[in-house]
Amino acid sequence: MKEQNKIREQFPILNQKINGYNLVYFDNGATSQKPLSVIESISDYYKNSNSNIHRGVHTLSRKATELFEQARKTLAQHFNVNNDQQLIFTAGTTDSINMVAQGLAKNYLQTGDEIILSTYEHHSNILPWQLWAEANGGKLKVIPLLEDQTIDYAAIPALISAKTKLIAITHVSNTLGLITDLEKIKTIAQKNNIPILVDGAQSAPHMPIDLQKLNVDFFVCSAHKMYGPTGIGLLYLSEKWLKELSTSKPGGGTIKTVTFEKTEYAEGALRFEPGTPNISGAIGFAAAIDFMNSVGTQTIFDHEHELVQYAQKKMSEIPEVIIYGKSDHKAGVISFNIKEQHPFDVGTLLDKYGIAVRTGHHCTQPLMHCLNVQGTVRISFAIYNTKEEIDIFIEKLVKVIKMLN
Ligand SMILES: Cc1ncc(COP(=O)(O)O)c(C=O)c1O
Structure with missing residues (x-):
């Protein structure tokens, strides 16, 4: 990408050495780095506008309220939502899913109801439903995977019963990077009048999201994976659920x-x-959204797609590497293992070369069981990553394999 240097300059954290090597940050699936515009928007707020919002008549309070509500409007425009009231600020994806689960438990889910999830789900999209199911004689039904680790859509109709009350599914697997075909899910769900919750934690950072087109009941994501700060995220409610979802957090x-x-x-x-x-x-x-739009979400997707293809091809040439969920239809993530080696050892040794990767179960233990592994090494990309960084990663990975064998 032509503008790569200009993009990287906006991320001061990238310009540092770790253990004497230039930092290669490949842990974007866990959290992305933040551009100066985001960092400065926060410090600007505290320097010039800090006040409590919504209930003040004084000038600063009105200024802070305006900035907060303008942020909601920025998000509404980005996600193509006409009514910005459908966008609720939460603490992040986990908080959003818990709010939906607790809200639905109050006036929608009944004893013995069933919820459909996929094998891909992050623990954050399992535990809130499991907690409800345990307390209410409910049941979680799980969409299996095919041998190539894609979702077995054909298995879904058999999971549906008169008691199915929700399909809660990830848009992009945080472990494998594989993209869920939401159109297929929607076709089945709409035929059976079942609402859908989409966990967009790993899609919103990597691709254009049009919530009018997506037309699901609930969509959730976290700012910190989208070049924004930690502790803030989004819960989108359809018009129906904006009226009907019970509030679980009064105050x-x-x-x-x-x-x-x-x-x-x-x-x-x-x-x-x-x-x-x-x-x-x-x-x-909102500043992070502005950053994403200044690059273009399609450009982000295309760039990361190119990186995934490039890295997968190079990694496939190393005989000791096992890639999970190998596919071209992916968003910015590759999970792999080195034959007969523990992922922690691989991650620790890569860190010695300044390469930040994630190792372990990635909060997807059921998926690990399905893959029949304890954990994997995961590399995940953002717009500032480069093919040169992948070359460095490959060179060091080969060294690490030699060291371990
Ligand atoms: C698919 C998916 N869902 C949910 C979460 C939880 O997000 P957060 O920790 O921001 O609440 C993550 C975080 O890694 C994720 O990747």
């Missing part, structure tokens, strides 16, 4: 009127945003 700011006898709740996003929200986080999230 100041969510109400119209309160008496000791009864509370009338606010309408729209505020109903789900109790207490003082992460104001600087929302502003940083």
Whole structure:
């Protein structure tokens, strides 16, 4: 990509040595690095506009409120949502899924109901449903994988019963990078009138997301994987669920009127945003969205796709490397192991060369069982990564293999 240097210059953290080597940051699936515009938007806020929002009449409070609500509008435009009230600021993907699970538990899910998940799911999209199921005699049904580690869509109809109340599925597997065909899921779900929750933690950072086109019930993601700050994320609710989802977190700011006898709740996003929200986080999230749009989300996808293809090809030439979920239809992630070696050893030795990778189960233990491994080494890319970095990674990986054998 022509503008690569200009992009990298915006990420000061990349310009450092780790153990005497130039940092190669391939752990973007866990969290991405932040451009100066995001860092400065947060420090600017604290320098010039910090105040509590929504209930103040003074100038600073109005300024902070405006910045916070402008952030919501920026996100609405980015995700192509007409009514910005459908976008709720949360602490992140995990928080968003918990809010949906607890909200649905109040007035939608009944004893003995069933929820369909996929084998790919991150623990964050398993545990909230499992907790509900354990307390309510509910059941989780799991979509299996085919031999090539893609989702077995043909198996879904057999999992559906009159008690199926939700399909909660990841858009992109954080471990394998494989992309779920949501159109197939939607066709089956709509035929059976089943709502869908999409875990977009690994799709929103890597590809264009149009929530009108996607047309699902719930979509969740985290800013920190999208060049934004930690501790802030998004819960998108369809118009129907904006009205019907119960709030699981009541508190100041969510109400119209309160008496000791009864509370009338606010309408729209505020109903789900109790207490003082992460104001600087929302502003940083919007700055991160602006950064992504300054590059272009399709450009990000295309660049990372090229990196995945390039890396997979080079890695395939190393006989000791086993790649999981090898495919061209991927978003920025490659999981692999070195034959007969523990992933932690591979990760630790790569770190000695300044290469940051993630090792372990990646919060997807059921998927690890399915792959019949304890863990993997995962490299995951962002817009600032380069083919040169992949060349360095390959060279050092070969050295690591020699050291371990
Ligand atoms: C697919 C997926 N879902 C959920 C999460 C949880 O995100 P967070 O820790 O930001 O809440 C992650 C984080 O790695 C993820 O990759």
